[in-house]
Amino acid sequence: MxxxxxxxxxxxxxxxxxxxxxxxxxxxxxxxxxxxxxxxxxxxxxxxxxxxxxxxxxxxxxxxxxxxxxxxxxxxxxxxxxxxxxxxxxxxxxxxxxxxxxxxxxxxxxxxxxxxxxxxxxxxxxxxxxxxxxxxxxxxxxxxxxxxxxxxxxxxxxxxxxxxxxxxxxxxxxxxxxxxxxxxxxxxxxxxxxxxxxLPSIASITVDGQTFERRERALGNGLTEVVIADRVWWQFVGPHARWLLPIIAGRPVASAPDVLRAPTRSDEELTLPVIVIGSPSLQPDRRRILPGSRVEHLMDGYGQFAAALPSEDRLVVVPRARFARGDIDALLREAALQQLQTSAWLPVVGSDDPVRPGRAVVLPGLSAELEDVLADTVDGLIAADLSGRHQLAALRAVGAHEVGLARLADLLSGLDREPGWWRRLYDSVEPLVVDAVAVEELGGLPVPLADGRTVTGPRTTLLPSDLPDDPALANVHWARLVHPDAAHPLLARLGAAPVNAAGLLSDPALEQLVLDGEDVADVVLVLAAAVADEELPTWLGLVELADDDGDHRPADELLLPDAPLRSLLSVDAPFGTVADDLVHRFGAGVLRKLGVGWSFLVVRDESPTGPDHELPDEEQWWAQCADEPETLAAVRDLDLIDDTAWEEAISVLANDPETASIVADRAGYTAWWLRNHGVIGDRRLGAFCDPRDPVLAGLLDPYPGVVVVPALLASLDDLDADFAQLLVDRLANESRTPNPAAIVRVHTVLATAVAEGRLEPMDIHLPDRVRAIDGSLVNADDAIVLDQPWLASVVPASRLVVSGLSTAGVLAHLLDLPLASNVVSAQIVSAGVKTLWANEPEFVLDAVARGIDLPSGPVVVHDDLVVKVSGAVDGTFSVREWVDEAGVTNLCRRR
Structure with missing residues (x-):
């Protein structure tokens, strides 16, 4: 081998x-x-x-x-x-x-x-x-x-x-x-x-037949895509290390806590959001950094890595706030943050070049819409895709300046922008206003007004509600009216109050302008045209409008060209005619809202404090009121009616819905004034009666007009000295034919007025004749006032002056007449039987039939009750009933 x-x-x-x-x-x-x-x-x-x-x-x-x-x-x-x-x-x-x-x-x-x-x-x-x-x-x-x-x-x-x-x-x-x-x-x-x-030099590893290949693709900006099987990373190579970010669904995400790769896994735990692969000095077992070795350089160029990422993903590389897992982790985290703080990598709105975090500002929750609005307004504004509230901690960590809503409002102060821009701003800012704190912070938000000004703070402004789209609204300078193109619901949340045309026309500031004579006619007319059924202040009648002579006069001194009121006024009435072009531009209805005359004008005051409404004789009416009126509704300028036009005037007043209820109020100023000052022929209206009046029809002349308004005519409920004198005179006038009931009613009213102190007898001039109960006139020397009912059976009706028996004495005093009981004496000469009321079937049945209680006590019954009378009347009379001097009732049986 x-x-x-x-x-x-x-x-x-x-x-x-x-x-x-x-x-x-x-x-x-x-x-x-x-x-x-x-x-x-x-x-x-x-x-x-x-x-x-x-x-x-x-x-x-x-x-x-x-x-x-x-x-x-x-x-x-x-x-x-x-x-x-x-x-x-x-x-x-x-x-x-x-x-x-x-x-x-x-x-x-x-x-x-x-x-x-x-x-x-x-x-x-x-x-x-x-x-x-x-x-x-x-x-x-x-x-x-x-x-x-x-x-x-x-x-x-x-x-x-x-x-x-x-x-x-x-x-x-x-x-x-x-x-x-x-x-x-x-x-x-x-x-x-x-x-x-x-180990990038290893291209593939096959384990038990399964092959894993490492593939790389350049992405630009120094980024490399690393793909192993179905897992992807983006890699950036720095001077001393490589950094990798996992890619999920095409987007980089922070790496899970890892260890330092040197280049393979060591035992130095890291909490950085990236995988760090470098070649630091290691101990022989390659598990720990060699003591004293420098590791901060591993993060050199880290800011360039951030800048290479897509703008919306750059915050992924910022270390999140957490405890370091050791000295090496702490050193690398600090080095990474320092690199990020000193490098230009944060994308800002309106610039293609990134900036250092220290030169950038973040508005938490910035949306793409708000970013677009603020693009040319706030320098160094960090883009919306990096301004989410979940990203705020990362931006704070690298030193970006945070601006809240209050600071944003300050930054916008003094900007000159068209109203539509401001509306887009409000629309974009609204999602950020989530609580009362946000509302308070935006208290200084600028608001453009309809008159061209821009003011600070929505709380002092008014939001247009159902206002017309008309250039004239630019002249609403008496109120802080938000420009219609800038109006937005956010302003209401920030304190702006909604206002409609009626609200603008009721503004005290406008009243002062009108009183000062400022020309506000056009804008007032435009606003009045937008008012539906609301009642406008009467002082708008002082707004000066052009008349048909080219002059200017208060609206309430002008009439419409075809106003029905024109034919009712006296020739010297101080009214002009409004210019035709105003009628054509705005219509008669709008001009009438301002007080231009068509028919009679009305003064209304829900809380009157005195006779200060410039109504003729108002002080007299106020003085005669038993209680101060709680409200006032009165027809104006009645004193300008021509004396020959009162019948027509009454017809107009009664048929106009605006005035019909006013003239029908007998206690009101208008009915009072018309009764006393309205004249038909040579008589005031209060001297006429309603032809249907059952009491006065026989004494007074009926109202001759077609339209009868009872409140304008005589009534026994309105008795004063003049009316009392008239009634006394008419009762003594032989051409008048009052019926007995009317005679008694009038006499009772006169006597009651004296009894209550509303009428002094010395104020009445007494005629030579008075009206007897039978309707005839009787010389005052022969007249007797009935004060005891049984005396009517012996005194002729042609001599009896009758009122309610309770007021007989007062009536006698008023008319200077004797009481019957004082001038007539009587003695019962027939014999009767003394009994009790309850014992007489006839009297019991009579009480039942009349529905009265049966008297108690004694009664004297006569077959023929005869009295002998002396004094103002002499003779012997058979009578039905008599009360003797003892106060006992004597009655005659029925035959």
């Missing part, structure tokens, strides 16, 4: 050394065991693939590794440079490993990792094959008289005739694998992806 690597000489020399120094044997066995249990545990496949990578690099070929099982043996073959004598010597020396600058590890101490799975290892190569075996070593030691419990496996090598598999340079065979060959293959499969990433 050939021995190309001189293994026989190596065995002889080593056996001789062990014989001379048994301690050396023990030390070699212990050292090998330490390597297996310590630094190279779980690194079998890693160490073998590292050796394959070195072999490929030396040969300048793409590394190919193949792994398969043969029974319980596992074969690991690779392409590249075959093993040489120096390599075998390195393996057998245990303490030496040939290294080049470009080497990862080539059959050095790391090869001892194979002993964790097998004590019988064979290396087959195109240059020859060797075998290491614990059994062979023990046999060799026994042959030379050395006994050892534990022996080093990789010290004694034997030549082998086994050939390497065709197509490969070297093949490592692990015989009799502990734990089973299939289980080891599964472990190797799990490590394939890491090794292909870490």
């Amino acid at each position: 050939s021995d190309p690597f001189g293994t026989a000489e190596l065995r002889v020399a080593l056996l001789d050394a062990w014989r001379r120094s048994p301690t050396r044997l023990i030390e070699d066995a212990a050292t090998e065991a330490d390597h297996v249990r310590g630094g190279y545990r779980d690194r079998v496949f890693t160490e073998l693939v590292q050796n394959a990578a070195d072999a490929a690099n030396r040969a300048g070929v793409a590394g190919v590794v193949s792994v398969w099982a043969d029974g319980e043996s596992v074969h690991v073959a690779n392409t590249g440079e075959p093993i040489d004598r120096t390599g075998v010597e390195s393996l057998a020396s245990l303490r030496a490993s040939r290294k080049d600058v470009d080497s990862v590890g080539r059959f050095g101490v790391g090869f001892t990792s194979v002993l964790s799975v097998s004590d019988d290892v064979e290396i087959r190569s195109q240059s020859g094959s060797v075998r290491f075996s614990a059994a062979l070593t023990k046999s060799e030691l026994s042959a030379v008289g050395i006994t050892a419990e534990k022996v080093p496996v990789l010290r004694l090598a034997w030549p082998s005739d086994a050939a390497v598999r065709t197509g490969f340079a070297t093949e490592v065979v692990l015989h009799d694998v502990r734990g089973g060959a299939r289980n080891l293959l599964r472990q190797f499969t799990d490590q394939v992806f890491d090794l292909l990433l870490e």
Whole structure:
């Protein structure tokens, strides 16, 4: 058997050394065991693939590794440079490993990792094959008289005739694998992806027939796409390290917590969002960084990596806030953040060049729509796809300046933009206003007004509601009206109050402008046209409009050209005619809302405090009111009606829905004024009665007009001194024909007014004659006021003046007439029978028939009740009833 690597000489020399120094044997066995249990545990496949990578690099070929099982043996073959004598010597020396600058590890101490799975290892190569075996070593030691419990496996090598598999340079065979060959293959499969990433000189690895290839594709900007099977990474090569990001669904994502790859996996745990692969100085077992070694340089150029990524994915590389997993992790995290803070990589709106984070500002929650609006407004604004609230922590970590809604409002202050731009801004900002804090922060948001101004803060503005689209609204300078093109619901959430045309026309600021005589006619008319049924303030009647002479007069001093009121006014009424062009532009209805006359105008006051409405004789009406009115609704300018037009005026007032209820209110100012000042012929309206009035129709003239409004005519409910005098005079007028009921009613009303103090007798001029109950006129000297009902049976009706018996004394005082009981004396001359009311069937039946209670006490019954009368009346009379001086009732039986 050939021995190309001189293994026989190596065995002889080593056996001789062990014989001379048994301690050396023990030390070699212990050292090998330490390597297996310590630094190279779980690194079998890693160490073998590292050796394959070195072999490929030396040969300048793409590394190919193949792994398969043969029974319980596992074969690991690779392409590249075959093993040489120096390599075998390195393996057998245990303490030496040939290294080049470009080497990862080539059959050095790391090869001892194979002993964790097998004590019988064979290396087959195109240059020859060797075998290491614990059994062979023990046999060799026994042959030379050395006994050892534990022996080093990789010290004694034997030549082998086994050939390497065709197509490969070297093949490592692990015989009799502990734990089973299939289980080891599964472990190797799990490590394939890491090794292909870490060792780019390895192009493919095949395990148990399944091939994993590493494919690369340049993406531009220094990025390389690395694909292994169905997994993808993006790689960027820095000066001292490579960084990789996993790709999921075409987008880079942060790597899970990992370890530093140097270039294969070390024990230095990392929390960086990228896989870091470099070549730092490691301890001999390649698990830890050599103490004192500099590692920060591994992150040099990291900012360039961020800049190479698509703009929307750049924050993926920012280390998230978390506790470092060790000193190395802390150093690399800090170095990565420093690189990101000092490099230009953040994309900003409106620029093709990225900026350093310190020169960028982030508005959390920025949308694409808001980004578009703010593109030329906020310098250094980070793009929307990097401004999500979940990305804010990363931006803070690299030093980007955060701006809240309050700061945004400040930045927008003083901007000159057209109203539509502001509406787009409000629409884009609205999704960010999620709570009361956001509302407060936007308290200083600029708002463009209809008059061209831009003011600070929505709370002082008014949002147009159902306003017309008319250029005249630009003249609404008395109110902070938001420009219609900028109006947006967000402003209402920020405190702007909705306002419609009626609200603008009711503004006290407009009233002051009108009082100051400012020309606001056009805008007021446009707003009035937009008002539906709301009642407008009466002071809008002071708005000056053009008349048909080209002059300007208050609206309430103008009439429409065809106004019905024109024919009712006196010739000296101070009204002009509104200009025709205003009628054509706005229509009669709009002009009437401002007070331009068509029919009678109305004054309304829901809370009047006094007679201050410039109504004629208003003070007199106010004084005669028993209680101050709670509301006031009155027709204006009644004093301008021509004296010959009152019948027509009453008809107009009664048929106009605006005034009909007002003139029908007897207690109101309008009905009061018309009763006292409206004149038909030579009589005031209050001297006429309703033709249907059963009491007054026989005393007063009926109203001659077609339309009768009772509230404007005489009523016994409105008795004053003048009306009382009229009634007294009409009762004494022989041309009047009141019926008995009317006579009694009028007398009772007059007496009641005196009794209640509403009428003073001295204010009434008494006529020579008075009206008796039978309708006849009787000289006052012959008249008697009935105060006891039984006296009516002996006093002629032609002499009796009658009211309600309770007011007889007051009526006698008013008319200066005697009471009947004072001027008539009587004595009962017939004999009667004294009995009780309850004993007389006739009286009981009479009470039942009339529905009254039967009187109690005594009653005197006569067959013929006869009284003898003296005084104002003399004679003897048969009567039905009489009350004697004792107060006892005397009655005559019915026959």
